[in-house]
Structures are given as structure tokens and as C-alpha cells.
Amino acid sequence: MTSKKSKILKNKVISQIRTVEEILRRWDPIGICPGDFAPSDEYDDYAPRIVSLVAQGTSIEQLTTHLET
Numbered sequence: 001m002t003s004k005k006s007k008i009l010k011n012k013v014i015s016q017i018r019t020v021e022e023i024l025r026r027w028d029p030i031g032i033c034p035g036d037f038a039p040s041d042e043y044d045d046y047a048p049r050i051v052s053l054v055a056q057g058t059s060i061e062q063l064t065t066h067l068e069t
Contacts, residue, residue, distance in 0.1 A: 013051065020047040029067070 001009075024043035025034045032038040053063055
């Protein structure tokens with residue numbers, strides 16, 4: 001893979017991770033109010049794994065199980 005293609009791919013993945021982070025903050029699945037009562041980046045550690053699972057073709061059921069745990 002060329003350096004340019006690698007950089008484009010990296011930027012795409014970073015963008016996807018940022019999108020998932022924002023979704024998790026707005027969704028607030030465990031009700032901690034990130035930015036108000038908890039650190040604003042409370043859910044950020046979950047995002048890379050979610051993006052990776054989706055990229056691997058994880059089913060909705062498998063993703064749901066992952067998020068529940």
C-alpha cells in the first residue's frame with residue numbers, strides 16, 4: 001500500500017472512530033451524562049473496537065452482545 005493510500009485509510013478510520021464517539025456521547029447508553037457528571041471522553045475507549053467489529057462484518061446480534069457486555 002502506498003503512503004498516500006495508507007494515510008487516506010488512516011484518516012477514514014479516525015473519522016469513523018470520531019463519529020462513533022459522538023454517537024455514544026449523545027446516546028449515553030449507561031446514563032452517565034458525559035461532560036456533565038462524567039468525563040466527556042467516558043465512552044471514547046469503546047469506539048475503536050466498535051469500528052473494528054463493524055469493519056470485520058460483525059452481525060447486529062454480535063455487536064449488540066458486545067455492547068451489552
